[in-house]
Amino acid sequence: MLSYRWELRHTVASVVLFLVLATSGRAHFTADSDPLPSWNEGAARSAVISFVTDAVKEGGSGYIAPEDRVAVFDxxxxxxxxxxFPGAVLPIIADVKTAVGKHPELANEPGIAALLKGDIAAVEATGEAGIAQIAAAAIDGRSVDEVTSGYVKEVRTLKSPRYGVPYTQLAYRPMRELLGYLEANGFQTWICSGSPIAYTRALSKEVFGIPPERVIGTSLATRVEVRDGRVVLAYTGKVDKVVDRDGKPPAIHLAIGRRPVFVGGNVGGFGDVAMMRYAMDRGGPAFALLINHDDAAREAAYPDKGGDSLAAASRYHFRVVSMRDDWKNVFDPTVTARPPSP
Amino acid sequence: MLSYRWELRHTVASVVLFLVLATSGRAHFTADSDPLPSWNEGAARSAVISFVTDAVKEGGSGYIAPEDRVAVFDxxxxxxxxxxFPGAVLPIIADVKTAVGKHPELANEPGIAALLKGDIAAVEATGEAGIAQIAAAAIDGRSVDEVTSGYVKEVRTLKSPRYGVPYTQLAYRPMRELLGYLEANGFQTWICSGSPIAYTRALSKEVFGIPPERVIGTSLATRVEVRDGRVVLAYTGKVDKVVDRDGKPPAIHLAIGRRPVFVGGNVGGFGDVAMMRYAMDRGGPAFALLINHDDAAREAAYPDKGGDSLAAASRYHFRVVSMRDDWKNVFDPTVTARPPSP
Structure with missing residues (x-):
């Protein structure tokens, strides 16, 4: 019970602790230094470097014009x-119950129903759509500014029970290096995430070097209201659009207006395969990077059901990155995982 | 009849000739040159220059941090x-009829109903929602790439009956100067338009210097399909979201994630007042510029009903720009209007 309350206290008040961020800045590189020091030598690292090297080589067959250098990452x-998957959704049960009191039909939404039972595994199983429903209900009526500033405050102090550090330090170091390497070579980097954009973009610049206008994600509806004589945007309690799987390419198109040439995704939910294929089929040089979660010791091992993402990688020529084999470090060296829960 | 067919031929195949573009690049400025040569001396020009000058002056009360310098224009x-308003919608009647044949309920949509009667004034009166319905029906089933490339080809050759030049030369010269001036001072410039983004962004970079990812607008729904073994996005025939009036602030928030500090709009439909108030109420230096169409000789005179936008300007401290008095040129000097139609 004590431990349960501890968890509540330390994971308070935000739906999206699966939004995990890191505070440290990104690496800068000179032409001579190693652009990807946290990557082991191997096929994955070599393929990335070849692709980027060719992309900037004018006249070569792999050349990509600067305006087309769009890279999108889950x-x-x-x-x-x-x-x-964090138990952090539990503390917002009170907010969700208030919303259900006002709109009883919300109790039928799968994500909300699972949350009201306190069944975190069932919440996770409802996917991005279920999470979005929970988030929309929890922040119903609050202004956009309130939600953002409240979230930023909370996420800086919360610590991951497994890693013992704030969630803001749990970005993958090799991927931060990759983002920096791409930017240094004229790529515009974007995030396209199934998590609610309300949270995703709050710290994206600080953590990943990606400004809020380059974050695409599941959206919760807002409307114009006048409060205390001032125009504000307030959340309406409704989900606007869930951005996952086949929803990712239309969302990318709406935001960017052209196909990415580089896409990064991961195994675990089949959520990124559509946008990876969208990039690969653009009719020009393209790169799709699929992260395989095969590192139970340092992070987690969770292939998706039936290995669908890996099968797609083989079929559509995505480059699979093994966290265990291809990454020298997963996080900053100061961060180590406690043994995984059974 | 001949004249009618001439118009058909010369305005073929695109719903959106109200999307008017100019091919020439934007001005570049040194510190010493006049940043706004097409603007007459006067209160509007002075106010713009004061605002921008203060915005970049660190330590001053009008200072705006670089990351907050977001400027949005209708x-x-x-x-x-x-x-x-162009009769250019007429030629696509055939496409719309095909769509109505497949989905008879479309004939009840006000914009489509007006189009099928050939009543252009009635089409215009249905506003952005009506236009969006027409566009969605006309391009139903086509891929995003087909629509964009087809549109770009057409718009380069079409000529405005009133000005006798391609629509691509009919951007306002003073506004192109303003965009350049803002960019030169670290502002990020965006378009937020009620017109379908499918067209708006096709030439935005060439004409206004604004890349496609900084264009917000009414969206037509797309979905992932596989055609000839290749992933494409195809239009579904449905309108996704109409971006106008109170719909503009939520769309800006979704795309950019922060409030603009500078917004430009115009009288004629009350479409921009909500986003102008949204900027003015941000809680820091802000500028809202409202273009008054009062120049029948060089362009057009069309106050909105009851003068609502001008009343809002007075109430909420927008800066009104008189096209007649504040602009030395409206278009590039080679472009002159024929006498307006009665």
Whole structure:
């Protein structure tokens, strides 16, 4: 019971602790230094470096014009850890109950129903759509500014029970290096995440070097209201659009207006395969990087059901990155995992 | 009849000739040159220059941090002429009829109903929602790439009956100067238009210097399909979201994630007042510029009903720009209007 309350206290008040962030800045590189020091030598690292080297070589067959150098990454499980799925949704049960009191039909939404039972595994199983429903209900009526500033305050102090550090330090170091390497070579880097954009973009600049206008994600509806004589945007309690799987390419198109040439995703939910294929089929040089969560010791091992993402990688020529074999470090060296829960 | 067919031929195949573009690049400025040569001396020009000068002066009360320098402009009637509303929608009647054949309920949509009657004034009166319905029906089933490339080809050759030049030369010269001036001072410039983004962004970089990822607008739904073994995005025939009036602040928030500090709009439909108030209420230095269409000789005169936008300008401290008095040139000097139609 004490431990349960401890967890509540330390994971308070945000739906999205699966949004995991890291505070340290990104690496800068000179032409001579190693752009990817946290990557082991191997096929994955070599393929990335070849692709980028060719992309900037004018006249070569792999050349990509600067305006086409668009790189899009999933966030949870691709740029930062998403495991274990946090019990952090529990503390917002009170907010969700208030919303259900006002709109009883919400209790039928799968994510909300699972949350009201306190069944975290069932919440996770409802996917991005279920999470979005929970988030929308929890922040119903609050202004956009309130939600952002409240979230930023909370996420800085919360610590991951597994790693013992704030969630803001749990971005993957090799991926931060990759983002920096791409930017240094004229790529515009974007996030496209199934998590609610309300949270995803709050610290994206600080953590990943990606400004809020380059974050795409599941959106919760807002409307214009006048409060205390001032125009504000307030959340309406409704989900606007869930951005996952086949929803990712349309969301990328709406935000960017062209196909990415580089996409990063991860195994675990089949959520990124559509946008990876979308990039690969663009009709020009393209790179799709699929992170395989095969490192139970340092992070987590969770292939997706039936190995669908790995099968797609083989079929559509995605480059699989083994966390265990291809990454020298997963996080900053000061961060180590406690033994995984059974 | 001949004249009618001439118009058909010369305005073929695109719903959105109210999307008006100009091919020439934007001005570049040194510190010593006049940043706004097409603006007459006067209160509007002075206010713009004061605001921008203060915005970059660190330590001053008008200072705006670089990451907050977000400027958003309506397009039609603000960056380029939207009058006369073109008869260019007529040629796509065949496409719309095909769509109605497949989905008879479409004939009840006000914009489509007006189009099928050939009543252009009635089409215009249905506003952004009506236009969006027409566009969605006309391009139903086509891929995003087909629609973009087809549109780009057409818009380069079409000529405005009133000005006798391609629509791509009908951006407002003073506004192109303003965009350049803002960019030169570290502002990020965006378009937020009620017109379908499918067209708006096709030439935004070439004409306004604004890349496609910084164009917000009414969206037509797309979905992932596999055609000839290749992933494409295809239009579904449905409108995704109409971005106008109170819909503009939520769309800006979704795309950018923060409030603009500078917003430009125009009289004529009350479409921009919500986003102008949204900027003015941000809680820091802000500028809202409202273009008054009062220049029948060089362009057009069309106050909105009851003068609502001008009343809002007075109440909420928008800066009104008189096209007649504040602009030395409206278009590039080679472009002159024929006498307006009665």
């Amino acid at each position: 966030m949870d499980g691709t740029l930062a850890t998403e495991k274990p | 397009m039609d009637g603000t960056l380029a002429t939207e009058k006369p």
